Each structure stands twice: as C-alpha cells, then as structure tokens.
Amino acid sequence: MAGAKNGVFAEKISPYLRKKIEEAGGSLPFLDIQYAVDPAEAVEQTFEVARHYQSEMSTLFEGREVRGVEKLYRRTLLVEPTTICAAHCRWCIRGQYDTATLSREDLELIARYCGTAPENQDVREVLVTGGDPLILVDRIEWLLDALEEHAPQVEIVRIATRVPLQDPRRVDARMQHALRRRSTFRVEIATHINHKGELFPEVREAYTALQEAGARIYDQTVLLRGLNDSLDTLVGLFDELRYMGIEAHYLFHCVPIRGMDHHRTSVEEGLELHRRLGASGLTSGRIRPHFTLMTDVGKVPLYEGSIIGRDEHNRMLIQTAYRYEERMSWVPGWQLPENASVDDNGFLQVWYLDAIGGKAEF
Numbered sequence: 001m002a003g004a005k006n007g008v009f010a011e012k013i014s015p016y017l018r019k020k021i022e023e024a025g026g027s028l029p030f031l032d033i034q035y036a037v038d039p040a041e042a043v044e045q046t047f048e049v050a051r052h053y054q055s056e057m058s059t060l061f062e063g064r065e066v067r068g069v070e071k072l073y074r075r076t077l078l079v080e081p082t083t084i085c086a087a088h089c090r091w092c093i094r095g096q097y098d099t100a101t102l103s104r105e106d107l108e109l110i111a112r113y114c115g116t117a118p119e120n121q122d123v124r125e126v127l128v129t130g131g132d133p134l135i136l137v138d139r140i141e142w143l144l145d146a147l148e149e150h151a152p153q154v155e156i157v158r159i160a161t162r163v164p165l166q167d168p169r170r171v172d173a174r175m176q177h178a179l180r181r182r183s184t185f186r187v188e189i190a191t192h193i194n195h196k197g198e199l200f201p202e203v204r205e206a207y208t209a210l211q212e213a214g215a216r217i218y219d220q221t222v223l224l225r226g227l228n229d230s231l232d233t234l235v236g237l238f239d240e241l242r243y244m245g246i247e248a249h250y251l252f253h254c255v256p257i258r259g260m261d262h263h264r265t266s267v268e269e270g271l272e273l274h275r276r277l278g279a280s281g282l283t284s285g286r287i288r289p290h291f292t293l294m295t296d297v298g299k300v301p302l303y304e305g306s307i308i309g310r311d312e313h314n315r316m317l318i319q320t321a322y323r324y325e326e327r328m329s330w331v332p333g334w335q336l337p338e339n340a341s342v343d344d345n346g347f348l349q350v351w352y353l354d355a356i357g358g359k360a361e362f
Helices: 015-023 029-035 104-116 137-150 173-178 201-212 231-243 267-279 324-330
Strands: 076-079 125-128 156-160 186-191 216-223 247-253 290-295 298-301 307-310 315-323 340-342 347-353
Touching: 015 029, 076 104, 104 137, 125 137, 137 156, 137 173, 173 201, 201 216, 216 231, 231 247, 231 267, 247 267, 267 290, 290 315, 290 347, 298 315, 315 324, 324 347
Parallel strands: 076 125, 125 156, 156 186, 186 216, 216 247, 247 290
Antiparallel strands: 290 298, 307 315, 315 347, 340 347
C-alpha cells in the first residue's frame, strides 16, 4: 500500500494545508480530522480492504497490457494516470493504492483502446482519477489530446481532483490550457469538498479559474463523523457550493477502511441527515445530493427498498439495478465478488459493512 508502514497509512499533508494549520495556531479541526493521523487508527484488522469496488481490468489491446483502466458502467471508462496525491485523506481508499504513474505511451494506448475496442462502443464518458490526476498536468494533457484524436465518441471527460483544496497554486494558466474544451468533448471537474471551512480565498480562486477555463464542477461530499455529520454544517456547505456554481452531486457514506471506523456514521444516520436536508425547507431542492454507498459492485444511491437484509456481522444486503449479464458484456472477464450474488431477475445484490451508530446532530 502506498505510504503504508506496519499496516499504518502514512500521514501526508501538503505544504499549503500545513501552513493553514500553523496560521490557526497548530490546529484546524476540519483539516485535522481529514489529514492527521489519529490514535484510533491503530486497531486490530478485522477485515481485508479490497479496492473500493471490484473493477480492475486485465486486458490486452494491440498486443499490450492496458494498464490503469477500470470499468463498471456501460457508458464510462475510468483511467488512473497516477496514484500520487498532494495529501493523504485519511478516509480515502484510493490513497492506499500502490504508487504508480502511466507513461505517455500508456495513455495513448488507453485512448485507442477506448475508441476502438468492441466492449467500449457505448462509452461516452471517461473518468480520470487516481491519486490526483491534476498533480501531473502533462499526463492530463497527453490523455485529453489522445482521446480527442482516437476516441471521437467520448462526449465528456470528468477529472477527479482535490488539488484546488490541497495545493491551489497549481491551478495556473498551464492547467487552464490543458483543461480547455476540446472539439469532441467537454471537461468536468469532480471534487470532494467536505466542510465550508476548506473554502479559503485561494481555494475559491482556484475553483473560479477552473470554471473560467470552461470546466463544469460537481462535488462529492464524504459524510465524516465529527466533521460534517450535522444538519447545520451540511446546509452551510451545500448553500456555499450553490453560490459558487458547484453542483452538489453525491453525499457519500464513508467506506469501511482499515483503522478508519471512527470516521464512519451509520447508514441510518446518513439517511436521516439526507432526509432532513431535503425535506426540512432549510435548503433549496436544487442543492440536494444523492446519498450513496460505494459497494464492491459500484455506486448505489439509496432509495426505498434498497436495503433488503442484515446479518449478525453488521452487514446490510443492498439491492442494485445492475444486471449481471450487462456487466459481463461491458467488462469481459469480470468476476462476481465473493460478497455479491445475482437475484432471480438477474440483478446484482451486494453485502455492505455498516458502521455502529452514534448520534448525528440535527
């Protein structure tokens, strides 16, 4: 695992964030919770953490292995140019991947694979993630250039990043040029903003610069105990995002990660916060995100009837609308995870580890 030593995830805080903490007298709770090592992480391992879902691909194209590609959805191909980040979010499972960076040759092969492989004929979006792809702007430009040339069916490229929050000085003219709208697709930015306090003036300027480059920005907030598991905190955050022109897309339940149980609310707490966020009249319906789980078969927004069972290990059985046969056609060679099954109608069901409930603030 990247940064792991004796099973403990290494602390990495960017110089920008470190300076903000120092200027505040050595502590900023909304940053400390997300980035500082906590003694609560030193616990016995009770389960093995897989990747956030079982989506790694092992495929050959043009006689070469295609590296850094994942796929779970019919319309979307996921690309990981690098697993390097400016800082380690304690709650992020991607931050615990092995360190790797793709070459220009790798990225051009991916673009050709995206544009011509039969299983990608329905792909209309490419999600670029990592790590943080905006750490290495040259890789982003190489990939976007190659997609424009070799994958003309792609209409949207989404880039997942926390660079504006962790190192906003990197959002410069060079990055703006790399993220310009191309002849065949537009660029969207996916980001994690978890607390209003993270929106320092430099951070706001960085997001504005990305918007001025033509990128649309949407947010995926992670629900974290002690940070934003409060109705007032979420209302303040999502109001601010709306004022900044950033779409509130997902409110993610914090996934089960080794030593990170103290970050997790229960799913029930998350559902109650989500219900009050949307049905209390405290916010506009325009800013209500989807409350979503990251399961081993993909993202599952929770609706009535999604949770269909529980077991003695605090796991809940989630009903999805993913069809097994469709998944196999999108990802040849995909294997059903051990904690998933196929129901009588051909849909995937998957077990998800809940957290022990506490008391969220309403």
